[in-house]
Amino acid sequence: MNLVLCFATGCRGRALRSALSKVLFFAFVYDEIMISPERSPPRSSSQSPRSPSATPFLSISVTDPVKLGNGVQAYISYRVITKTNLPEFQGPEKIVIRRYSDFVWLHDRLAEKYKGIFIPPLPEKSAVEKFRFSVEFIEMRRQALDIFINRIASHPELKRSEDLRIFLQEDEETMDRARSLETGIFKKPSDLIQIFKDVQSKVSDVVLGKEKPVEETDPEYEKLKHYIFGLEEHLAETQKQAFRLVKRHRELSQSLADFGKAIKLLGVCEGDTLGKVFSELGSKSELLSIKLQKEAHNLLMNFEEPIKDYVRAVQSIKVTFADRANAFRQHCELAETTKLKEINLEKLNIMRSDKAREAEIEYRELKAESEQATRKFETIVRLMNEEIVRFQDQKTADMGLAFHQFAKGQAKLANDIADAWRSVLPKIEACSLNSQHD
Amino acid sequence: MEALTVASDGNGNGLLSTVPASFDGGDPLLHPPSPPDSPPISSSPRAVPEPDPMFSLFDPGETAGDDAVTAAVAPISPRPRDGPSRSGRSSTYEYSRITVTDPQKEQEMASSLVPGSGSYVTYLITTRIGSGPAEIRVRRRFKDVVALADRLADAYRGYFVPQRPDKSVVEGQVMHKQEFVEQRRTAIEKYLNRLAAHPVIGRSDELRLFLRMPGNLPLPASTNVVSRSDGTGSLPKQVFGETGGGNAVVASQGSTQPAKGGRDFMKIFRELKQSVTNDWGGTKPLVVEEDSEFLERKAKVQDLEQQLTTASKQAEALVKAQQDMGDTMGELGLTFVKLAKFEMENATYLSQRTRAAEIKEFATAALRTSRFYRESNTHAVKHLDTLHEYLGLMLAVHSAFSDRSSALLTVQTLMTDLSSLHAREEKLETSSIRFGDKSKLRRIEELKETIRITEDAKVCAIKEYEQIKVNNRYELERLDRERRDDFLVMLKGFVSNQVNYAEKIASVWANVAEETKPYARQSK
Numbered sequence: 001m002n003l004v005l006c007f008a009t010g011c012r013g014r015a016l017r018s019a020l021s022k023v024l025f026f027a028f029v030y031d032e033i034m035i036s037p038e039r040s041p042p043r044s045s046s047q048s049p050r051s052p053s054a055t056p057f058l059s060i061s062v063t064d065p066v067k068l069g070n071g072v073q074a075y076i077s078y079r080v081i082t083k084t085n086l087p088e089f090q091g092p093e094k095i096v097i098r099r100y101s102d103f104v105w106l107h108d109r110l111a112e113k114y115k116g117i118f119i120p121p122l123p124e125k126s127a128v129e130k131f132r133f134s135v136e137f138i139e140m141r142r143q144a145l146d147i148f149i150n151r152i153a154s155h156p157e158l159k160r161s162e163d164l165r166i167f168l169q170e171d172e173e174t175m176d177r178a179r180s181l182e183t184g185i186f187k188k189p190s191d192l193i194q195i196f197k198d199v200q201s202k203v204s205d206v207v208l209g210k211e212k213p214v215e216e217t218d219p220e221y222e223k224l225k226h227y228i229f230g231l232e233e234h235l236a237e238t239q240k241q242a243f244r245l246v247k248r249h250r251e252l253s254q255s256l257a258d259f260g261k262a263i264k265l266l267g268v269c270e271g272d273t274l275g276k277v278f279s280e281l282g283s284k285s286e287l288l289s290i291k292l293q294k295e296a297h298n299l300l301m302n303f304e305e306p307i308k309d310y311v312r313a314v315q316s317i318k319v320t321f322a323d324r325a326n327a328f329r330q331h332c333e334l335a336e337t338t339k340l341k342e343i344n345l346e347k348l349n350i351m352r353s354d355k356a357r358e359a360e361i362e363y364r365e366l367k368a369e370s371e372q373a374t375r376k377f378e379t380i381v382r383l384m385n386e387e388i389v390r391f392q393d394q395k396t397a398d399m400g401l402a403f404h405q406f407a408k409g410q411a412k413l414a415n416d417i418a419d420a421w422r423s424v425l426p427k428i429e430a431c432s433l434n435s436q437h438d
Numbered sequence: 439m440e441a442l443t444v445a446s447d448g449n450g451n452g453l454l455s456t457v458p459a460s461f462d463g464g465d466p467l468l469h470p471p472s473p474p475d476s477p478p479i480s481s482s483p484r485a486v487p488e489p490d491p492m493f494s495l496f497d498p499g500e501t502a503g504d505d506a507v508t509a510a511v512a513p514i515s516p517r518p519r520d521g522p523s524r525s526g527r528s529s530t531y532e533y534s535r536i537t538v539t540d541p542q543k544e545q546e547m548a549s550s551l552v553p554g555s556g557s558y559v560t561y562l563i564t565t566r567i568g569s570g571p572a573e574i575r576v577r578r579r580f581k582d583v584v585a586l587a588d589r590l591a592d593a594y595r596g597y598f599v600p601q602r603p604d605k606s607v608v609e610g611q612v613m614h615k616q617e618f619v620e621q622r623r624t625a626i627e628k629y630l631n632r633l634a635a636h637p638v639i640g641r642s643d644e645l646r647l648f649l650r651m652p653g654n655l656p657l658p659a660s661t662n663v664v665s666r667s668d669g670t671g672s673l674p675k676q677v678f679g680e681t682g683g684g685n686a687v688v689a690s691q692g693s694t695q696p697a698k699g700g701r702d703f704m705k706i707f708r709e710l711k712q713s714v715t716n717d718w719g720g721t722k723p724l725v726v727e728e729d730s731e732f733l734e735r736k737a738k739v740q741d742l743e744q745q746l747t748t749a750s751k752q753a754e755a756l757v758k759a760q761q762d763m764g765d766t767m768g769e770l771g772l773t774f775v776k777l778a779k780f781e782m783e784n785a786t787y788l789s790q791r792t793r794a795a796e797i798k799e800f801a802t803a804a805l806r807t808s809r810f811y812r813e814s815n816t817h818a819v820k821h822l823d824t825l826h827e828y829l830g831l832m833l834a835v836h837s838a839f840s841d842r843s844s845a846l847l848t849v850q851t852l853m854t855d856l857s858s859l860h861a862r863e864e865k866l867e868t869s870s871i872r873f874g875d876k877s878k879l880r881r882i883e884e885l886k887e888t889i890r891i892t893e894d895a896k897v898c899a900i901k902e903y904e905q906i907k908v909n910n911r912y913e914l915e916r917l918d919r920e921r922r923d924d925f926l927v928m929l930k931g932f933v934s935n936q937v938n939y940a941e942k943i944a945s946v947w948a949n950v951a952e953e954t955k956p957y958a959r960q961s962k
Contacts, residue, residue, distance in 0.1 A: 227784045234777045241770040248763045255752065255759040262752040266745040269738065274922055277929060389787065396793040400957030403800045407950035408958075410807075414944035421936045428930045 058153050059083040060168065062098075062146040065138050075099050076138060078145065082168045090169050097172055100125070103145055105179045109163040110152070115323040115376070116383030117158065118391060120151035121312030136297075140305055147309070157383075214329045224388065225321060232314045239311060242304040249296035253289045260285030273431045280427055284420040295413045302405035306398055313391065320384060327377040334370035341366050533634040533649065535566040538627035541619045544579075559619055561626060565649045574650050580605075582655050583626055586648045594639060595841035595902075596909030598834040598917065600632035637916070705851075709844075712851040729907070735914050736839060743832040750829045753822040757815055764811025771804030796954065803950045807943050814939035821935065824928040828921060835917070842910055845903040852896040859889050 064079040082094045103122060111119045123144035126132040149167075152158045166178060260282040267278025341363045348356040540562040560577045567574060580603075587602035603625035630649075634640045647655065774797050781794035866882050 223784070223786070230780060230784070234773075234780050238770070238773045238777055241766065241773045244766045245763075245770055248759070248766045252756075252759040252763050255756045259749075259752040259756045262745070262749040266742075266749045269742045269745050270925070271922070274925065277926075281929060281933070392787045392789040392793075396789040396796075397957055397960060399793055400796055400954050401960070403796060404951060404954035404958045406800070407803070407947040407954060411944050411947035411951050414940045414947065418937050418940035418944060421933045421940065424933050425930070425937070428926060428933065432926050432930070 056086055057084060058086055058089075058159065060146075060149050060153055062142055062149060065142050067133060074133070076133070076141075078142060080149070080168065088165060094169055096168065096170070096175070098167070098175065100141070100145075102167065102175055102179055103148065106152075106163055106167045107148075110158060110161060111319065113161065113163070114157060114383075115327065116320060116380035116387070117155070118313065118316050118320055118387045119158075120148050120155075121309065121316045122148055123308075123312075136300065140301065143301065143305065144309065214332050215325065216328055228314055228317050228321070232311065232318075235307065235311045235314060239304065239307045242299070242307050246296050246299045246304055249292050249299060253292035253296065256285050256292060257289035260289065273434055277424070277427050277431050280424050284424055288417055288420055291413060291416050295409050298409045299406065302409070303402050306402040310395060310398065313395070317391070320380075320387075324377070324380045324384065327373070327380050331370070331373040331377040334366070334373045338363070338366050338370040533565050533567065533640065533645075534569060536627065536630045536634055536649070537564045538562070538623050538630065539564065541623055542577075559622075561623060563630065563649065576649065576652060578648065578655070580622065580626070582648065583629070585655070586644055589644045590633070590639060590642065591837070593642070593644065594909070595845065596838050596906030596913070597636070597638055598831060598838050598913045599639060600629060600636065601830065601833045601837075603629055705848075708855065709847050709851045712854055713847055715854075716847075716850065732907070732910065732914075739832075739835055739914070739917075743829070743835075746825060746829045746832065750825045753825050757819055757822065760811060760815050760818065764808045764815065767804050767811060768808030771801045771808060774798075774801035774804065777801075799953060800950060803946050806946050810939050810942050810946075814935055817935045818932060821928050821931040824924050828924070831917075835913075838906075838910055838913060842903070842906045845899065845906045849896070849899045849903050852892060852899050856889065856892050856896060859885065859892060863889065 059082070061081050062078050063081065065076045066078075067074060068077050069075055077097050077099050080096050080098050082089065082096075083092065085092060107119060107122050110117075123141050126137060152161075152164055158164065167175070170178070262282075263285060264279050264282030267275040267282065269275075270278060341359070345356065345359045345363045348359050538561050541559050542562075543557055544560050545557050558579050558581070560579045563576050563578055565574045566572070583602060584605065587599075590599050603622060633645055639645060778794045778797040778801060781790055781797065785791045785794060863882065863885050866878060866885060869878065
């Protein structure tokens, strides 16, 4: 709880938002007692049937993206609405304004403090300047941030963190200061991706044992590592294909529109009845073009994005691998150093040297450190085992939902296509019958 | 000055009363026993209405350009048509199916200086006569095809004569000999079938000779001006040894003769002069195109051509987009298959196994969908090909229209000649009356002879022009009629196909949606 308030340079204020006016997109109830750690948190759910005051709940939504600032320094701010009856929070509802780098701050703080837990992943910072403010990108990011914060709020450990409370409750000035404190000492938000990449490669090195050969030899853990690395590759490939499929939908949409237009013009050359048929066909083609565009968007938000999220989750696990390896190494090193110190101490005791007392003090300190390191390592191992179960459950649910959205969208699209074309058939038949009477 | 408007009356009959329907004089040599009805209207003898018309019988392996085996469009009309393409009408004509196969390399007979050169490729052409199994086989080379095309262009001016395949490889395309031969083989096959499908050309002697005459074709490959310019009758008479007359005779079968003088140089020069006069001269030419109905139709055809170009292009783009969609769906499916396998192999938790099974279900659905897209596309390509066919026909239309305008130009030229000849005659006559010059009298006689000959030529040219006009009119009507039918068939086929496959795809995904429904409920 030691927030060192630092009036650092570069700290900027932000205009406070006026009263709310928007509808919440996602709201869910988190039932602290009911949900076990293995069960993946629902992304959105209805209110608990019991009266709100009885059941503790924490419901957060990220909404209402707004562009602020000018030129190069322009950014998007989001409204974060917290509804809760938990005593730690200031009242039943609180609204704060946050930006992407605030979320990054929260993520990094949690990653620092909760080693062993798979911290929910953040959406990427935009690589291409051009798309930073595109409607699609903003919506995807908003959705991802919403999922991020809710995952934290439904994690048995993470939801209790002080940093989460700060994030959800403190005013913007305090938030800014906290963030620039991090920035000053540790890292800039804009370097996150780079750091992430460094960590990733370091993780690979460490985990694959390229550095020091001080490594666990637990076969189960080996299997897990192998699995996670392989999974990342497969998922990257599926993400690529999913993205391509979105593109194909857009392309097909375009050619249906062009085709429809051309057919209509061709119909103008034809006679009355036939011309009408052409015109009808062209209109249907244009109609379907719009439907395909919609489905492309649906695929992007509800199929490709979940897959991307899956990839990010896997990358987060890899970070935990690195933490575990570091903890293991520390534990080993300290254990060894302690052992040496113990042996030395015994020697000193036998020799009745006056250095013995000093050595004893040092030894006890070292032993405490070593025990701490061992505990830290064991905590990580324990947490990881719980986390893996959560992860598998969550991912099965997430993918199940993604498949469902995909299938629903595709089925609807195909039905719309069938209906649209089918409606033209009677007109064609009528036209053919007519032509026989000529 | 003589001003003659060569307009057509309502029946499309100009100065001639030749009606296109009766082409011959009942000459048995010209008409083999197989009994075609009057071409454009009768029903196909082979077509049998079937309950599931468009999509069940398509075999993607069929050669393009001939859909004779496909079912008729039963539910709409009791007047069935074979398949989506125009060649379906060919079953009512003499030649029901022409296939071009078996390209073979042969050597020129004459020894050549460079060994290896002088080789060419021949193709086996198999023609089925009428509706029976009887077939005729001949071997032809591309030069023969070119010769056929040239002869048809001469004999059937004013008709929409299908364009022959290109002589040279398309620029910029690098092709192995094999690919080139294959491309050419297909093109020749399409071309011959189009010829056979034409109600007039399909019965022509030229085509018959080409398809049926065993051994090498007897005539020289290039269009022989000599054989025609002296006014001999049409092709078969020469082949069958009849001697032609010296005068220009209206040929049978509605074919036309070039005006006397064939392609001689002077004629070209004079016509060029005339066309310049037409374009730049202040005075109106003596004969003009006044058939407003024709001009209207011409404008319509030009408009049609423009829209066809766009529609044809967009149809291709649409087909490609659907193809791509199917391909990517397939690749997505494969990727998920691999993922499922990976998860299964590494499964340590129940949730993993469940997920692996679900991924597999999804992947299977994606692969099925991909297959449906591909199948649907194969049919769509065939249906939309009608657009490409009609676009190709526009070239033939252009050439028919230019036949007309060049015939008109010939008439104009001759009339201009005549009027200047008459003027000279008048001048000479007035001056000779005054002086009674013997040599002048002789010159007047010569002039009178020239005038007479030119008159004859003019009559011929006018007949030619009239015939071409008739042919144009006939073809335009045929174009409208057939186009309407063909487009309806195309639309029905295309739309039915889309509906059918969309339904199949919808059903696949509806199943998956149902299976994965619990996850949606969970997340709510």
